[in-house]
Amino acid sequence: MVHGIHHVTAIAGDPQTNLEFYAGVLGMRLVKRSVNQDAPGTYHFFYADAEGHPGTDLTFFPWPHADRGRKGAGQIVEVALAVPPGSLAHWHERLLAHGVRPGPVEWRFGESALPFEDPDGISVALVESEGALQRPFTPWATGPVPAAYQVRGLHSVRLWQRRLAPSARLLTEVLGFEAQGQEDGWHRFGVEGGGSGCYLDIREVPGAPPGSWGPGVIHHVAWRVRDDAEQRQVRTRVEVAGCRPTPVIDRFWFKSVYFQEPGGVIYELATDGPGFAVDEELDRLGERLVLPPWLEPHRARIEAALPPVTLRWGVGRT
Numbered sequence: 006m007v008h009g010i011h012h013v014t015a016i017a018g019d020p021q022t023n024l025e026f027y028a029g030v031l032g033m034r035l036v037k038r039s040v041n042q043d044a045p046g047t048y049h050f051f052y053a054d055a056e057g058h059p060g061t062d063l064t065f066f067p068w069p070h071a072d073r074g075r076k077g078a079g080q081i082v083e084v085a086l087a088v089p090p091g092s093l094a095h096w097h098e099r100l101l102a103h104g105v106r107p108g109p110v111e112w113r114f115g116e117s118a119l120p121f122e123d124p125d126g127i128s129v130a131l132v133e134s135e136g137a138l139q140r141p142f143t144p145w146a147t148g149p150v151p152a153a154y155q156v157r158g159l160h161s162v163r164l165w166q167r168r169l170a171p172s173a174r175l176l177t178e179v180l181g182f183e184a185q186g187q188e189d190g191w192h193r194f195g196v197e198g199g200g201s202g203c204y205l206d207i208r209e210v211p212g213a214p215p216g217s218w219g220p221g222v223i224h225h226v227a228w229r230v231r232d233d234a235e236q237r238q239v240r241t242r243v244e245v246a247g248c249r250p251t252p253v254i255d256r257f258w259f260k261s262v263y264f265q266e267p268g269g270v271i272y273e274l275a276t277d278g279p280g281f282a283v284d285e286e287l288d289r290l291g292e293r294l295v296l297p298p299w300l301e302p303h304r305a306r307i308e309a310a311l312p313p314v315t316l317r318w319g320v321g322r323t
Contacts, residue, residue, distance in 0.1 A: 006181025007196055007228035007239060009203040010159045011259070011275040012051075012062035013084045014227070016074060018125045018220035020048050020067035021314050026124050027052045028316060030103045031086075032150025033063065035291035035316065036281045041066050042256060045300055046310040054158065055143040057281035057290065059229055059259075060202045061158035066224065069312065073126065074219030078167045078210055079269030081223040083128035085118065087137035087160040087201045093119045095154045096131050114188055114204075126221035132160045136201035161204035162226050163191065164270055165216075169209040171267035176205065179246045180228065180239070215269070225271035227261070236262060236274050243274075250274075257297035258283060291316075 017023040028035050033052035041047040047068065053061040063084065076082050088096060093110060096119055100107050107121040113132070120130040137157040144152035166172050169192060176182035182194040182205065191206040193199075205226075216222060230236040236253065240262045243250050250264040258281050262274040281290055294311070296304060 007230060007274065009060055009196060009200075009229050010162065011059050011227040011229040011273070011277070012064055013081070013159055013162060013223060014064045014066065014225050015084070015127050015223040016071075016125075016218060016220050017050075017065040017067040017123075017127075018071075018073075019069050020050070020312060022124050023050060023065050023067055024314055024316055026103075027063065027065070029149055030099070030105070031156055032145065032148045032154075033156050034145040034148060036062070037258065037285075037295060038291050038293065039295050039297075040300070040307060040311070042297060042300070045296075045303065045307050048311060048314075051281065051291075053281070054155075055145040055148075056287060058141045058143070058158070059275075059277045059280075060140065061142065061156075063159065068220055071219045074222035075214075075217045076128075076165070076222055077216030078165050078213040080165060080216035081162050081226055081270060082165050083120070083130060083163040084223060085130040085132045085160040085162070085204075086156045087134045087140070087158050088131045088156055089138060089153065090133045090135055092154045093117055093131060093133055099150070099154075113191075114186065114193055127223065128163075130160075131156070132201075134160060134201040140201060158202055160201050161206060162223070163206045163208070164268070165210045165213055166207050166268040166270075167209070167211050167213065168268065169207055172207060172270070175243075175246060175248070175266050179242050225263070225273055227273035227275040229277060230274050231277055233260060233276060236260060236276055239274050255297075 036053045036057035037051035039049045041049045051064045111118045117133045118130045142157045182196045185193045185195045194205045196203045248264045250262050254261045260276045
């Protein structure tokens with residue numbers, strides 16, 4: 006079984022706009038500035054808490070020249086971020102001050118949520134969660150958001166599926182989730198009893214068209230596995246269930262296995278380690294472009310292809 010969300014990866018447009026919104030407005034620390042290892046001409050930004058704990062990491066591929074994506078069936082349509090109880094009023098004012106118009110506060114499965122769209126149209130929600138206070142979390146001391154209000158990690162993801170049953174079976178019979186109720190058309194599933202960082206919600210949309218890739222959509226969700234051995238075990242379970250997982254891929258900061266669940270959403274199994282500090286000092290994370298060793302020989306060509314970006318918040322210092 007898996008142990009909750011490891012990270013979520015989405016597609017952005019302009020990289021500078023993405024940096025300024027997630028580091029500058031939401032105050033998440035850029036813990037790794039790298040490239041898409043499968044297409045090194047594109048950045049890969051990783052935002053998390055100050056130490057990049059597994060489960061706090063929201064990542065982006067900026068595709069500045071691509072057509073905007075379309076949300077549809079077989080996609081993750083929203084990512085929710087956990088914030089401390091009592092902090093939504095602060096966040097409402099902060100978002101308005103930065104030109105973002107959040108929607109009305111919603112009551113979701115007993116928790117308050119503030120939905121909004123990021124500059125590329127990605128649906129994001131901030132969820133007040135008591136459970137978030139119990140999660141491993143290190144505040145970004147020099148970030149632009151006071152520590153008392155900082156995003157404490159990924160809370161949940163929401164999916165649209167044409168058929169609920171096949172996706173639900175994979176979650177409950179293979180990955181270790183359990184059904185935890187229904188509300189307003191959403192079916193909630195939780196792993197390890199549920200809690201912040203361990204939720205997935207599905208809405209069944211039988212007639213919805215499929216989504217398409219591009220800025221403004223979420224690419225995949227990665228589930229936590231503790232180590233290589235557990236990753237192999239879960240990979241075998243996924244394969245026996247009829248999915249077609251990739252071989253283990255070394256991403257240097259974690260190891261990954263990818264597969265499509267029955268409804269078409271891309272899932273990843275990602276190991277908790279070795280972590281983002283394996284190749285940078287903890288207090289310097291995100292300050293420079295970092296490449297995995299096998300891409301270092303191509304650094305000059307890669308850097309020449311990437312648009313320059315700057316940060317205004319001292320980047321990564323804790």
